[in-house]
Amino acid sequence: MTIEFPEPTRVAVNGVELEVFEAGRQNAGNPVVLCHGWPEHAFSWRYQVPALAAAGYHVIVPNQRGYGNSSRPADVTAYDITHLSGDLVALLDHYGYEDATFVGHDWGAFVVWGLALLHPDRVNGVVALSVPYQERGETPWIEAMEAGLGGDFYFVHFNRQPGVADAVFAENPFRFLRNLYRKNLPPVAPQPGNALINLARMETPPGEPVMSDSELAVFVSAFASTGFTGGINWYRNLDRNWRLLADVDPVIRQPTLMIYGDRDPVARAERLTTFVPNVDVVSLDCGHWIQQEKPQETTEVILTWLDQRSSTP
Known part of the structure; x- marks a missing residue:
């Protein structure tokens, strides 16, 4: 790897072991926890980790359950929001922190939202x-x-046809991940079938690669070893999560930064401030893989927001 990234340790939390990458321990007392999405890896934060540590933060980056060398329980319900948020709480306990700032991308954002509620x-x-x-x-x-x-x-397909997409992605992890991690995508007409399965079988991907071959190899190696089922099981708990959150206060009261990609196909929240009243919103000129497509801009936005919070009386 050409970029500075910490060596991992394994941390026992909440009945599982997490592979955790850590930087800036000398900044103990000022924790920031970075939570990846699907199908990602702690390495997706490689550009932010050294910058946050240099700015005075203790940076904690887990491979969440189902990913990398972290535990991959067989039970699908072991990946619900109670377990995933419980892992992060236990990680705080391990490091002796009452609280922390949590940063999440993609599914990692969903987990952080749930953590803030629960x-x-x-x-x-x-x-x-x-x-x-x-x-x-x-x-x-x-x-x-x-x-x-x-x-x-794909959300529905993962739930209604369990195992089908998992097997297709695992047939050729390199091709699937190479085809998925693209930017500057041209507009295309919708095709019949599951779009991600179609993408996994495509010989020539559209757009431009998000990362270098050596960076992509980190992801490919991880998923070639683990398969994709652990991460996809997060999707298979979505309705269970809906039930688990039934009696929870739905308002996020913590200071919040929402970073959108202008070309991200993920829809923006029309009523974000109704549920997240203390939110600052920033948009960057990129697609879905925000912190990897626009690493410097993403890092600067996060650091500026953190600095403003720390200087506010």
């Missing part, structure tokens, strides 16, 4: 990239997606 006293600030706060609504999320987007939509 354990608000352990979260002093939220930074979400790509995936905004998801309103709970009256219908379970997968049911609503199935009704509105159909059975081939």
